[in-house]
Amino acid sequence: TLPVPKLPAVIAAAFDYAETEGRAGKGTVIVYAAGNDNTGLDYYGKHPTVVAVAAVNDLGLKSYYSSFGPELDIAAPSNGGLTGITTTQAGGGHTDAFGGTSSACPVAAGVAGLLVSAAPERTAAEIAQVMIDSARPAPYAVPDELGHDPVFGYGIVEPVGALRTLLGIEEPGEPGPDAGPGDTSSEDDG
Numbered sequence: 001t002l003p004v005p006k007l008p009a010v011i012a013a014a015f016d017y018a019e020t021e022g023r024a025g026k027g028t029v030i031v032y033a034a035g036n037d038n039t040g041l042d043y044y045g046k047h048p049t050v051v052a053v054a055a056v057n058d059l060g061l062k063s064y065y066s067s068f069g070p071e072l073d074i075a076a077p078s079n080g081g082l083t084g085i086t087t088t089q090a091g092g093g094h095t096d097a098f099g100g101t102s103s104a105c106p107v108a109a110g111v112a113g114l115l116v117s118a119a120p121e122r123t124a125a126e127i128a129q130v131m132i133d134s135a136r137p138a139p140y141a142v143p144d145e146l147g148h149d150p151v152f153g154y155g156i157v158e159p160v161g162a163l164r165t166l167l168g169i170e171e172p173g174e175p176g177p178d179a180g181p182g183d184t185s186s187e188d189d190g
Contacts, residue, residue: 007043019049019124027124029112029131033101035067046071051112051128054153055104060139062151066101072153073128074135076104111159115166122166134161 007015015030022028032050034041045052045067052071055063055078062068063078079099108131115127122130135155143149164171 005043007047011044012047015047015049022124023116023120026120026122029109029116029124029127031105031109031112033105034069034072036065036100036102037067038065039067041067041069041071045069049124051108051131052153053101053105053108053157054151055099055101056138056152056156060156062140063100063104066104066151068151070148070150072150073132074108074153074155074157075138075151076107076157078104078107108157111157111162114159115162118163119166127166130162130166131157134158134165136161 018028019030020027030050032045032047032052034045034052034054036055041052044050046069051073052069054068054072054075055066056075057063057079058077062075066075066078078101111131112127115122115130119127132154135153136158137143137155138149138152141149141152141155143154147154163169
């Protein structure tokens with residue numbers, strides 16, 4: 001049998017260094033496109049400091065090409081489905097020709113950037129965990145007891161939910177921490 005390929009040591013060291021030492025010791029969130037082979041993740045996507053991103057279409061279905069596996073962290077929208085998803089082009093306009101996990105991954109990277117800009121004191125590991133914890137359930141996922149599905153990870157990246165989680169902002173209409181029974185207001189009416 002052939003040896004199973006693994007992440008070259010120099011790249012693993014670079015990933016680990018970026019995740020722990022980037023941003024003056026706060027770490028850099030590393031997102032990775034899961035791949036378009038409809039197979040298990042490659043050894044880059046399996047690295048523990050990487051946020052591996054799968055692709056879903058506009059209906060929340062797995063994009064037919066998206067790779068998967070137990071190491072997959074989250075999913076993000078890409079092209080396909082009934083209405084399609086378009087991408088802004090340099091110089092203006094839109095295209096539906098850019099897709100795959102290569103277009104899903106920048107969505108997750110944008111959310112990571114949003115979170116880092118909102119709370120720059122947070123570590124890369126904390127930001128990645130917020131992205132995972134706040135992901136919305138994928139409608140067709142069959143999660144295990146830990147909430148993980150090998151096709152959708154922990155769910156579909158949710159920018160607003162991630163920002164609310166990170167900053168501790170309650171959903172509108174949620175009772176505040178000092179609310180009494182039946183109180184659904186989050187502000188004092190005065």
